[in-house]
Amino acid sequence: MDLRRSMLFIPGNNPGMLQNGGVFGADSVILDLEDAVAPMEKDAARFLVAQALRTVDYGASETVVRINPLDTFAAVDIKAIVPCCPDAILVPKVESAADIHQVVAMIAAAEKPDQTPVKIIALLETPCGIVEAYHIAKADPRVVALALGAEDYTAGLGAMRTKEGTEIFTARTIVINAAAAANVQSIDTPYTDANDEEGLLADTQLAKRLGFKGKLSINPRQIDVIHSVFNPSLNDIDWAQQVIHAIRKAEAEGSGVASLNGKMVDLPIVNRAERILHLAELLGLMGGEK
């Protein structure tokens, strides 16, 4: 399971941040060639990010590069970046499965023969992108996640972006649902006020309740809060262990049906419990035997 609780944007034109991107403990670092970089600096940033991918140790963090949109510098970006072996490319403003097909073709052309295939994360940040979410997620096996970019999306709606986020509720649930249907991850839009820790906490808790598996982040200070929300709680872990115990017991007794506290334990519940335990194990949250 790819862990993407937090995906941290690092400006692609900032050598200091590129060098230190791995120290913040984000599950993914997104080396950004798009919004963080002014048009005049695109060349320099592309070069810096390519060098960073070759030389900087990002530790346990997955390396993702946000390229420019298809109608601007996507082709140049992919050609320069893909041979440097990033784990994934974050494609902005994806609006259709055709966009993904185009990106896949470019990536395939740029990959070295023995290279691990570069994954794709689709950033949906237009009303069209939201409408096409499911088809985008299903467009190619390289697509591993859908991410929501709410700033551009709200502008596309002609709505005002608020901290409460009422205006993006529909988009959020569509992205989550499409991703779940296509069996890929859903990643929530960043919380843009880096100084408002309480707001970030509330927004991240909402994202988790709705079903997102992680959140984009624009500041390293946000990582701990985001992780604290997406990490399974001790209650979660306890519950999951009981579920698995009930299933094993039922299997041992030859019964087809397991139950926990009077409720039937069916496959989706088992899947959820397994996911929690797997996450807990990955994160070293499992204590001794219960």
Next chain:
Amino acid sequence: MKNAIGREIPETISGIAAIKPFAGAFTAVPEMARQAPKVKIIKPTDRKLVDSLVEVFKKIPVTDGMTLSFHHHFRNGDGVVNMVLATAAQLGLKNLTVALSSVFPVHAPIIDHVKNGVVTGLDTNYMSGPVAQAVSKGLFDKPVILRTHGGRGRAIECGQLKIDVAFIAAPAADEYGNLNGVEGPAACGSLGYAFPDAQYADYVVAVTDYLGEYPLSPISIPQTRVDYVVKVECVGDPKGIVSGTTRITKDPVGLKIAETAAKVIQATGLIKNGFAFQTGAGGASLATAAFVRKMMEKDSVVGSFALGGITGYMVDMLESGLFKKLMDVQGFDLEAIRSLSTNPNHLEIGADFYASPFNAGCAVNQLDVVILGATEMDTDFNVNVVTGSDGVIMGGSGGHADAAAGAKVTIIVANLLRGRLPIIVNKVLTATTPGETIDVLVTERGVAVNPLRGDLKEKFLAAGLPVKDIQELKQLAEKIAGAPKAIKTGENIVAVVEYRDGTIIDVVRQVEG
């Protein structure tokens, strides 16, 4: 000869009486009586107020070869040192030693006084700016003595730094010599670094631009130790003395280090009722306090005291009930001044009370944890805070070695890579604080624990902290930035670094150019 941490110390150094090599942080045993200054009499009708520095120079009189002392509470806003030395130059005095607790860029005129022979010696705990650069290039014929804040208090009290005249810049004074630092246009807060000078100098002169009614209140330095009061136009520039507010760093790497440092402190188990803490005013140090504060709030911990240089942030922790007391040897901002003058739990302490190793007990001995910085650290955990990456003097121990020696746990917070340079080296250019008094190094890429503290390492591992061997951290940094070339220095010794107990821990040699 080599001292206990393997630094080469010459048998003799011109201008230094007897060289005792550093032998271990708690090895030296004092065998002397305290310094006894002249006994004074002042008759009921005598007045202390004099009209000018020239007059006070003549009354004392100040003569060739004397040691004049000053405090650094006015930092880069100080006007008094330059004023006094200009007076000395005007009167044709020569061969003076300046004992100024810290030297700032504003003190650049010292350079000309040295060139003209007015000043021939410097005794300080920290220096930055043009004087420090000039010293590194061989400004003085005899080496500058670099002490610690506690060591200066000790040297004064033990008669090793004998002060003929202490000129004490006083934000507020009355005509009979009572002084405080909390009133007047140049208010700086605590006057702690001037306390030993006032106690042990042969003559004490207060220089002020604000005369309050007798008796002044509060009194930091009492009339019983002050011989003369000189009223001048202006003692300093408030903009260089205090900052309006002290801000916590927003640098993400600094915050990462601070957060890790706070987790390190938590893992020591020392964050509990009675917690005693010292941290610096800058960068990651203050940010560490912010993370520690959250932990204290979460667990409803009430600390005993915070010590050292006091900022508004520590004042807020006092007023929020997170610490019961502040012990303030130096204030950094307006909030620290306000609190010192209004809150009885905000205590003003002297440099000797703060950190002198040779008295019946200093405050750093009561610390649980201190957070300190470093410009360089070696794999034996020795720290350099004196010279920069070019070998030029850019700081000094201040209270670094003192607090490190006193605290139960001493934590260095530092970027593993400072600019393009790794912080960890095989051998620091200048050893300031011995590794035996440093317990933990916290960087953005991991935590190294002094092998002497196996107990801490176990706790940190149990807490899931990213503990690495110091060699491993060094290699990690060198993998990114390469190993820096050793700095070339000349033979001439421009400064001796005295450990707090009076032994010599290292020397600083001249840089080229």
